[in-house]
Amino acid sequence: MDLSSALGLINQNPQFSNLEANDFRYLETSPCIDNGSPELSDPDQSRSDIGGYFFNQGNPCNEILEGDINQDQSVNILDVVTLVNYFFGGVIDEDCSSLVSDLNDDGILNILDIVQLVSLILN
Numbered sequence: 001m002d003l004s005s006a007l008g009l010i011n012q013n014p015q016f017s018n019l020e021a022n023d024f025r026y027l028e029t030s031p032c033i034d035n036g037s038p039e040l041s042d043p044d045q046s047r048s049d050i051g052g053y054f055f056n057q058g059n060p061c062n063e064i065l066e067g068d069i070n071q072d073q074s075v076n077i078l079d080v081v082t083l084v085n086y087f088f089g090g091v092i093d094e095d096c097s098s099l100v101s102d103l104n105d106d107g108i109l110n111i112l113d114i115v116q117l118v119s120l121i122l123n
Contacts (some may be wrong), residue, residue, distance in 0.1 A: 042059045083117060
């Protein structure tokens with residue numbers, strides 16, 4: 001069976017940002033960008049990407065929601081998990097981290113930002 005033209009399959013390096021740090025976001029040269037289903041679009045209104053993370057082709061900091069740490073266009077418990085994971089060696093998008101992660105605007109990412117994020121979600 002020839003799967004070379006099957007939707008969502010590639011036979012090349014997906015070009016993850018940092019595989020060793022489990023950062024599976026794509027570099028801007030990734031062949032996975034805009035190669036998902038043509039019937040679906042990403043939050044930036046481009047064709048869907050292959051995989052669990054989409055590559056934002058616009059300015060990711062322009063229309064960002066306060067507290068949307070994982071930048072999925074929703075502020076919820078997944079953002080808390082992402083922020084907590086950051087303190088244990090996880091990755092936060094450095095381009096926008098000061099805008100979405102430092103919720104109390106003190107210039108430091110710490111437990112106070114987690115408390116502020118939980119408060120934001122519950123209110």
